[in-house]
Amino acid sequence: MNRIITIGRTFGSGGREIARRLAQSLSIAYYDQEIVKELISRSDMADEYIRHVEEKRPLPLLPITTARTFSLSTHVTVEQNLKLYNEESSIIREFAEKGDGVFVGRCADYVLASMKPVRLFVYAAMDSCIARCRLKGNDIEEISDTELRKKIENVDKTRSRYYRFYTGQTWSDKANYDIMINTSGIKDLSLLISGLSAMIDSCFSTD
Amino acid sequence: MNRIITIGRTFGSGGREIARRLAQSLSIAYYDQEIVKELISRSDMADEYIRHVEEKRPLPLLPITTARTFSLSTHVTVEQNLKLYNEESSIIREFAEKGDGVFVGRCADYVLASMKPVRLFVYAAMDSCIARCRLKGNDIEEISDTELRKKIENVDKTRSRYYRFYTGQTWSDKANYDIMINTSGIKDLSLLISGLSAMIDSCFSTD
Numbered sequence: 001m002n003r004i005i006t007i008g009r010t011f012g013s014g015g016r017e018i019a020r021r022l023a024q025s026l027s028i029a030y031y032d033q034e035i036v037k038e039l040i041s042r043s044d045m046a047d048e049y050i051r052h053v054e055e056k057r058p059l060p061l062l063p064i065t066t067a068r069t070f071s072l073s074t075h076v077t078v079e080q081n082l083k084l085y086n087e088e089s090s091i092i093r094e095f096a097e098k099g100d101g102v103f104v105g106r107c108a109d110y111v112l113a114s115m116k117p118v119r120l121f122v123y124a125a126m127d128s129c130i131a132r133c134r135l136k137g138n139d140i141e142e143i144s145d146t147e148l149r150k151k152i153e154n155v156d157k158t159r160s161r162y163y164r165f166y167t168g169q170t171w172s173d174k175a176n177y178d179i180m181i182n183t184s185g186i187k188d189l190s191l192l193i194s195g196l197s198a199m200i201d202s203c204f205s206t207d
Numbered sequence: 208m209n210r211i212i213t214i215g216r217t218f219g220s221g222g223r224e225i226a227r228r229l230a231q232s233l234s235i236a237y238y239d240q241e242i243v244k245e246l247i248s249r250s251d252m253a254d255e256y257i258r259h260v261e262e263k264r265p266l267p268l269l270p271i272t273t274a275r276t277f278s279l280s281t282h283v284t285v286e287q288n289l290k291l292y293n294e295e296s297s298i299i300r301e302f303a304e305k306g307d308g309v310f311v312g313r314c315a316d317y318v319l320a321s322m323k324p325v326r327l328f329v330y331a332a333m334d335s336c337i338a339r340c341r342l343k344g345n346d347i348e349e350i351s352d353t354e355l356r357k358k359i360e361n362v363d364k365t366r367s368r369y370y371r372f373y374t375g376q377t378w379s380d381k382a383n384y385d386i387m388i389n390t391s392g393i394k395d396l397s398l399l400i401s402g403l404s405a406m407i408d409s410c411f412s413t414d
Binding site: 174182189190191192200203 | 323325330332379381382384385386387388389391392393394395396397398399401402403404405406407408409410411
């Protein structure tokens with residue numbers, strides 16, 4: 001069976017960088033924007049629309065149960081977004097069947113559950129997330145820490161709702177992950193990646 | 208500054224074994240029962256009493272706030288147990304000041320916070336904990352899975368209350384840890400330990 005690693009991450013935690021470097025270190029495929037690009041290429045919806053709704057639950061104003069049981073034919077937005085999620089899940093499965101890979105976000109831990117992925121979750125303390133955003137972000141010099149904190153909280157809330165809507169599970173709940181990493185205290189990313197690679201191997205090794 | 212590693216663990220997760228093997232792998236001191244033995248040697252209370260109350264909050268029947276603000280002089284049990292906790296914390300600090308070490312449980316992450324420890328939390332799914340208990344335990348052939356599950360839940364509840372009483376924090380909350388490991392899927396413990404050692408180094412390396 002292919003070696004699949006999924007990475008959930010809070011905004012500003014550096015989870016995407018860990019995912020990318022992990023894939024490099026293991027010499028396996030990395031899937032993040034690659035999933036969205038494939039989704040765009042298969043859809044007749046506008047690129048901007050797909051990028052806007054991707055990793056969001058179908059209709060934020062509806063309670064989860066209502067959105068789930070709604071008469072979809074009359075609710076184009078919900079229908080469209082559920083269709084996008086299903087297409088995205090198919091793409092994730094197709095990629096995973098091609099070979100070993102690291103998948104970022106998009107409920108991949110849940111979508112690929114039957115392939116027994118090693119499921120990582122990367123998070124950090126708020127101060128650390130703010131500092132990372134300032135280091136990496138463009139055009140955020142003008143944004144106050146308070147505004148940045150709110151933005152980070154909002155993105156995480158969106159991811160959390162998206163995850164709960166489609167999986168019925170709680171995002172960031174340790175029960176859904178094999179290894180959770182708080183990046184606030186990491187001082188040497190290369191060392192982290194090499195250690196993490198071995199830890200991941202310890203979950204696969206006798207398969 | 209000494210390299211300090213603290214390990215919180217749910218019952219049956221194998222956290223103690225990971226702690227022991229990690230200390231071996233890093234060639235540093237390991238503190239678990241060593242803390243209790245030292246506590247016994249310094250106290251005039253009966254060994255059995257100390258072993259019974261250690262890692263439990265002072266008086267289970269009192270709400271936390273009541274026990275904290277109680278007039279201690281009239282409540283010998285509470286007073287004794289708080290004294291034991293304070294003595295245990297002193298022992299932990301003394302050990303940590305002697306040199307690098309791995310500390311199991313006993314709010315060591317909180318007690319040693321000023322020494323900036325790398326804080327691990329080890330947990331596992333209930334089925335995995337039950338299987339581990341059956342593998343390691345003596346005289347548990349007669350205990351049903353239901354009883355064993357209840358025992359595991361009770362030990363974890365006791366640890367959780369103890370941690371909350373003395374630290375004011377939530378036990379097993381990811382915010383309080385640097386690395387969290389779900390042992391349910393681990394297939395090669397040696398590989399895990401070597402990876403974990405490198406991950407821990409990545410938190411210390413430029414100190």
